[in-house]
Amino acid sequence: MRASDLVGCRYRLRQRRAHPETPELPDALIRQPQIDAARAAVFELLPVKRALGDGAGKAFVRVDIDPAGDRVADTRAALRRRAHLITNAALAGEVDGVPAEADVDVLVRTERGYMPVVISNHRVARPHPDEHLEMVPTGRLGLGQPIRVGAKVRHHTVDGYRVAMAHLLLGELADGRAGVIGQDRTRAYLCDPARFVESLTRVLAAELPDEPKRLKQCAACRFWPLCEPRLVELDDISLLLPGGRGDVWRERGIHTVQQLIDEAPPEPAALARAWRAGVPVLRRPGVAAAAAQAVPRADVEVDVDMEAYLDQGAYLWGTFDGVDYRPFVTWDEVGGAAEEENFAAFWSWLMARRASAHAEGKTFRAYCYAAGGENHWLRSSARRFSSVDEAEVAAFISSDEWVDVFAHVRRSLVGTDGLGLKVLGPVVGFEWEDDDVDGERSVALRRAARLGDQAARDMLLRYNEDDCRATRAVRDFLAAGAPGIPVLGEV
Ligand code: SF4
Structure with missing residues (x-):
């Protein structure tokens, strides 16, 4: 041991x-x-x-x-x-x-x-x-x-x-x-x-468990080809609800997906049925197709995605205006002048786009998917770097011009494996050029990129661009009324 x-x-x-x-x-x-x-x-x-x-x-x-x-x-x-x-x-x-x-x-x-x-x-x-x-x-x-x-x-x-x-x-x-x-x-x-x-x-x-239970780490575990068939054989509830998410049901004696379908209240039972049928995303009951259009639009729209290196700093602010992808990136060490210069360039570009939209009498909105990370680094960057006005950043975050698309998605839809961008992307017909770059891989890529590895730099930029474009694709899909998404309980 x-x-x-x-x-x-x-x-x-x-x-x-x-x-x-x-x-x-x-x-x-x-x-x-x-x-x-x-x-x-x-x-x-x-x-x-x-x-x-x-x-x-x-x-x-x-x-x-x-x-x-x-x-x-x-x-x-x-x-x-x-x-x-x-x-x-x-x-x-x-x-x-x-x-x-x-x-x-x-x-x-x-x-x-x-x-x-x-x-x-x-x-x-x-x-x-x-x-x-x-x-x-x-x-x-x-x-x-x-x-x-x-x-x-x-x-x-x-x-x-x-x-x-x-x-x-x-x-x-x-x-x-x-x-x-x-x-x-x-x-x-x-x-x-x-x-x-x-x-x-x-x-x-503590006793070692006798059977596997699906966790987040299974995705990167060499034993998955051995554990998955066993989990399927057991029809284990963790196939649908990994980690501790199934505990509340296990405590009630529900250990299998079939039991969930048969014995759980209507919504979790319906979700389990959808999972069984291979349907990843459903519309919440009572949410009409039109309600899914609720993500506010603007005359000038920018989709934003940020990449940070561990907890040390944000090195990439990617933007997509519907035509061009424009990355603001530094391959130097974060936490100092290079990060400040990069963040200030991103921020002044965004604010200039907004100002010119306003000057032309147009509306402006910037979007991101699950704003937690972006908001953290927007605030932290403004706090750490004097070249950007902290109050201006705080006012922007709380304004209607900064929209978290995920918050709108969550109101309208429900997913059997969550509603992350990587889940929604395929549902709305978006494909990433590269395979998933998870946290650990992106740290390794960033290290290589820092050392001048051009292939790693290209991949990080490509991935960031695709995240920006996927955010846009999800918004467009919602604006179109989320076509083809069945209603929870009707699968
Ligand atoms: S695949 Fe099996 S051994 Fe690996 S983390 Fe998952 S349950 Fe554990």
């Missing part, structure tokens, strides 16, 4: 044990070089000897364990040697009677024992004026004392389990503290692994 087996789907461990031969999916293989690169970058920063001020005459032992060897045995040997730094370490033993293994990127000897340090691809802390964390620069691990810095921790369950597992497996050798190196590879933030022990042992003690 590893920490990664304890988050997300717990059935995966059963599948991994039963079908170890199942190959990784291409996306996971693409991720591995990134993980390896992160580890290599950290190992490069770690000290190999003492600096002058550290008593250069004293011994400093760093052991880099061969990933292809017997890492557990080699780690034990390095611990016996009392090495100061052990990279690529692996610990094995039992935690609460459960056989457990922990990959520990770095084991650091301190005056108290050994401190596990893990490398995470998450952002693990962010600067903060009032909160403080202890931090050791990566280049001083094994040599320097922690320093207090103004930062606030960002907790990620899997990182917590990793350090807690390593802490427990170290037993009496444990220092009692642990470190996590996040996206800023130069800093190891210290934490108290004991904080995560209680929830770790609770999850460890």
Whole structure:
């Protein structure tokens, strides 16, 4: 049992044990070089000897364990040697009677024992004026004392389990503290692994499920070809209601789609029937075709779609005016001058389009699909960058000229798999040029684009353009009365 087996789907461990031969999916293989690169970058920063001020005459032992060897045995040997730094370490033993293994990127000897340090691809802390964390620069691990810095921790369950597992497996050798190196590879933030022990042992003690349950992560799981037929055989309710969405029915003894059809109240039963019939989108009962036209139109219309890089900044504001797609994009690092310049260019273009429409006596509206992300980055950009007037942005967001198409769709329609743009697109006859670029893939593409990869840049722009055009296509479809969409309950 590893920490990664304890988050997300717990059935995966059963599948991994039963079908170890199942190959990784291409996306996971693409991720591995990134993980390896992160580890290599950290190992490069770690000290190999003492600096002058550290008593250069004293011994400093760093052991880099061969990933292809017997890492557990080699780690034990390095611990016996009392090495100061052990990279690529692996610990094995039992935690609460459960056989457990922990990959520990770095084991650091301190005056108290050994401190596990893990490398995470998450952002693990962010600067903060009032909160403080202890931090050791990566280049001083094994040599320097922690320093207090103004930062606030960002907790990620899997990182917590990793350090807690390593802490427990170290037993009496444990220092009692642990470190996590996040996206800023130069800093190891210290934490108290004991904080995560209680929830770790609770999850460890929980029985593994006997059957699969569809979750969001199934879409990117190598075991889906094995789980899906079983779910179909079981007619499991998670086929229609993934994750926790089916719990409310399971609590009432409803476990299958057929039971939902037979026993649930009219609306969920009708939705289940539609799903069974392969109908993804339905019109809400009582909503006449004309009501679907309620998305307000304007003489000058612009569809907007934004792409952000993690929580660090928005690098692409795409616009489509019905004729031309115009992206405002920066391939430089976000969070600074490049992002500000790009956002200001987008904003002034949008406001200029609006002003010229008004000057000609025309109405103007900008649209997006599910405005949460756009609104967040509109507000955040205006707040962070002084070149754009925050009040002007806030006034625009709350005006009738900024329209969330999704809010209108939700009033008129209901979907068996939600009403996301990717669900609606095919229903209204829109096709994306590229396959779905999910969050993780878009992060990888953005990284490649930053490094100058033209194919990645083209793909991100193409995808953004298609999202803008799809938003427009959905609006046009609604304006046409959502033709061909059956009424919920009539399928
Ligand atoms: S396909 Fe889904 S249910 Fe099956 S192991 Fe993967 S995540 Fe779990």
